[in-house]
Amino acid sequence: MELIFEMSRPGRTAGSIPASDVPEVDLDRIIDAALLREDLDLPELAEVDIVRHYTRLSRRNFGVDVGFYPLGSCTMKYNPKINENAARLDGFTSLHPYVSDGFAQGNLQLLYELACDLSEICGMADFTLQPAAGAHGELTGVMVIKKHFEKRGEKRSTILIPDTAHGTNPASVALCGFQVATVRSNAEGGVDLDHLRALMSSDVAGLMLTNPNTLGLFERNIDEVSAIVHGKGGLLYCDGANANALVGVTRPGDLGFDIIQLNLHKTFSTPHGCGGPGSGPVGVKAHLAPFLPVPRVLKEGGRYRWSDEFPDSIGRIRSFYGNFSVMVKAYTYIRSIGAVGLKRVSESAVLNANYVKERLRPYFQLPYDRICMHECVFSGEKQVQESGVHTSDIAKRLLDYGFHPPTIYFPLIVREAIMIEPTETESKETLDEFCEAMISIAKEAKESPGLVKSAPLTTPVKRLDDVLAARKPDVCWTLC
Numbered sequence: 001m002e003l004i005f006e007m008s009r010p011g012r013t014a015g016s017i018p019a020s021d022v023p024e025v026d027l028d029r030i031i032d033a034a035l036l037r038e039d040l041d042l043p044e045l046a047e048v049d050i051v052r053h054y055t056r057l058s059r060r061n062f063g064v065d066v067g068f069y070p071l072g073s074c075t076m077k078y079n080p081k082i083n084e085n086a087a088r089l090d091g092f093t094s095l096h097p098y099v100s101d102g103f104a105q106g107n108l109q110l111l112y113e114l115a116c117d118l119s120e121i122c123g124m125a126d127f128t129l130q131p132a133a134g135a136h137g138e139l140t141g142v143m144v145i146k147k148h149f150e151k152r153g154e155k156r157s158t159i160l161i162p163d164t165a166h167g168t169n170p171a172s173v174a175l176c177g178f179q180v181a182t183v184r185s186n187a188e189g190g191v192d193l194d195h196l197r198a199l200m201s202s203d204v205a206g207l208m209l210t211n212p213n214t215l216g217l218f219e220r221n222i223d224e225v226s227a228i229v230h231g232k233g234g235l236l237y238c239d240g241a242n243a244n245a246l247v248g249v250t251r252p253g254d255l256g257f258d259i260i261q262l263n264l265h266k267t268f269s270t271p272h273g274c275g276g277p278g279s280g281p282v283g284v285k286a287h288l289a290p291f292l293p294v295p296r297v298l299k300e301g302g303r304y305r306w307s308d309e310f311p312d313s314i315g316r317i318r319s320f321y322g323n324f325s326v327m328v329k330a331y332t333y334i335r336s337i338g339a340v341g342l343k344r345v346s347e348s349a350v351l352n353a354n355y356v357k358e359r360l361r362p363y364f365q366l367p368y369d370r371i372c373m374h375e376c377v378f379s380g381e382k383q384v385q386e387s388g389v390h391t392s393d394i395a396k397r398l399l400d401y402g403f404h405p406p407t408i409y410f411p412l413i414v415r416e417a418i419m420i421e422p423t424e425t426e427s428k429e430t431l432d433e434f435c436e437a438m439i440s441i442a443k444e445a446k447e448s449p450g451l452v453k454s455a456p457l458t459t460p461v462k463r464l465d466d467v468l469a470a471r472k473p474d475v476c477w478t479l480c
């Protein structure tokens with residue numbers, strides 16, 4: 001496909017302006033000549049060519065509205081269009097953020113009630129909606145932990161993180177000035193309790209745990225984990241980015257967690273990808289609520305208002321109030337499906353992931369053979385041994401079958417990892433089509449490994465140099 005610059009023809013335009021019927025003005029007299037330029041280097045095209053060019057490009061996009069998107073640890077569920085309709089309402093889009101509270105009652109009520117709903121869902125006392133993403137929520141949560149110990153006059157230098165954790169966890173902890181110590185996983189994919197006991201001391205501020213973890217497994221010893229951490233005065237932080245197996249079924253607060261961050265753009269069904277906008281609300285138990293960011297919405301006698309009157313707050317962590325439109329979508333989602341709907345989300349997500357796991361089990365190695373939660377993790381190790389086909393080849397080949405590949409090479413403790421999260425919104429037929437594609441790729445890997453290794457064969461671009469693209473991004477077209 002030609003670049004729009006290559007399609008350019010001198011003098012061609014998308015619009016015609018009638019000839020001027022007023023005398024020409026000497027521009028030099030109005031604008032400094034040094035600021036003017038003759039050549040703008042913009043492509044010159046007819047309107048129809050521009051429309052076709054961008055429409056063609058848009059059809060090369062892949063998204064949940066186009067096809068199955070089983071990206072593990074990402075919860076690419078369908079985003080109901082009613083969420084968008086609500087977020088587009090004039091009262092939500094037209095209000096100036098500096099308007100006085102009296103004119104923003106409806107919007108403040110939405111923020112207040114969303115925080116209440118999330119608290120109820122997670123078993124927490126209060127929530128801040130300010131953080132703009134999951135990682136930003138983690139940072140906020142770790143700042144709350146830091147403040148908690150400062151307030152108690154305790155110096156604790158380290159936060160524990162299991163070896164299965166998402167990479168943002170150690171990054172958030174380090175950004176906040178804590179050391180990271182890694183807790184090993186045990187043979188069944190949970191926290192190694194002996195290792196946790198050995199690491200947990202009065203110098204440890206807490207444990208950051210993802211539950212279900214990134215192997216898609218529920219922490220069976222969560223009571224014991226909580227007792228070990230709290231026994232030494234530490235706090236238990238839940239990375240709740242993917243709460244798709246928990247909502248409506250169990251509450252992190254009841255499992256012993258003191259803090260949780262959620263990703264509204266994952267579990268609560270707002271579109272994500274390509275960098276946002278997202279929302280990473282943070283919930284806390286009552287003893288940590290004084291540290292939440294300000295301003296906070298208060299409800300007094302049926303009226304709502306912003307309040308800065310929290311002297312122990314960590315302060316602001318985002319301009320204005322966070323990504324408001326994402327909150328409107330999440331609120332709409334929660335209110336439209338209700339408590340019963342949320343429970344069904346978890347049940348169906350877990351059922352779908354286990355269905356995929358059972359169908360693919362004869363063809364791919366399953367390193368942790370347990371009932372999984374919202375996602376399942378395979379290893380491509382068998383294919384590597386048998387025919388030198390790697391997980392990355394399998395992922396590329398899936399593109400030829402019309403599927404977005406699952407997450408690969410994560411979590412790091414599984415070699416050649418293939419992490420599949422089907423989500424609750426997919427039908428049995430779609431899951432079957434995906435499983436059949438995976439099964440036929442497993443057969444191809446045996447019978448014609450060269451084919452799989454040269455995939456994708458049907459996409460506009462083939463194997464890109466990922467490393468070069470990340471290290472030296474070149475997205476600028478220049479005239480040569």
Ligand SMILES: *Cc1c(COP(=O)(O)O)cnc(C)c1O
Binds near residue numbers: 168
């Ligand atoms: C997605 C994810 C995050 C980070 O969320 P962002 O919104 O991308 O910053 C953190 N932890 C886990 C387990 C995740 O899946």
